[in-house]
Amino acid sequence: MKKLFSGLCGLLLCQTATAAQPDTGALFEHQLPRLHSSETVDMRQFAGQPLLVVNTASFCGFTGQFEGLEALHQRYKDQGLRVVGFPSNDFRQEAKDEAETAKVCFINFGVSFDMVAPIKVRGDDAHPIFREIARQSGKAPRWNFYKYVIDREGRVTAVFSSRTKPEDEKLKTAIEAVL
Numbered sequence: 001m002k003k004l005f006s007g008l009c010g011l012l013l014c015q016t017a018t019a020a021q022p023d024t025g026a027l028f029e030h031q032l033p034r035l036h037s038s039e040t041v042d043m044r045q046f047a048g049q050p051l052l053v054v055n056t057a058s059f060c061g062f063t064g065q066f067e068g069l070e071a072l073h074q075r076y077k078d079q080g081l082r083v084v085g086f087p088s089n090d091f092r093q094e095a096k097d098e099a100e101t102a103k104v105c106f107i108n109f110g111v112s113f114d115m116v117a118p119i120k121v122r123g124d125d126a127h128p129i130f131r132e133i134a135r136q137s138g139k140a141p142r143w144n145f146y147k148y149v150i151d152r153e154g155r156v157t158a159v160f161s162s163r164t165k166p167e168d169e170k171l172k173t174a175i176e177a178v179l
Helices: 024-028 065-079 098-108 128-137 169-178
Strands: 002-004 015-017 031-033 040-042 051-056 082-087 147-150 156-160
Touching (some): 024 128, 051 128, 065 098, 082 098, 128 147, 128 156, 147 169
Parallel strands (some): 051 082
Antiparallel strands (some): 002 015, 015 156
């Protein structure tokens, strides 16, 4: 069952999740291509660590949030937080070319956290990671830059909509609760 935070946070679709037991295999038993690279991101490396998972897009009104996400990454990485970005064209705002996506992330915004190659994040074709996140939280991304806080046990503990900026105190509080 979910309960909404009161006040403004509720209006911005910020919520805590009291999900069923996590299917850690669905979250962590994947190797995904790293964005515009021959390397892979082995999700098993994140098992047992708190995560901030974000579905992203290069040409969205919220793309500027990369800057704030990078700041969160820098602020909390030494405490164990891992930020992982999942580009997706589910909302038709991702570059057609993976090199262009990489340029937006790495050059335009200086992203140093893990970014994977574009995947599906909604519907029947959603990657198993996002199917599990939606199962636990009851919230598949409704737009780009949905933010999911995941604890060390692989449970989604909070969901924040695109409108919630990375600098938002409620997001920081949710992250600090899983550190």
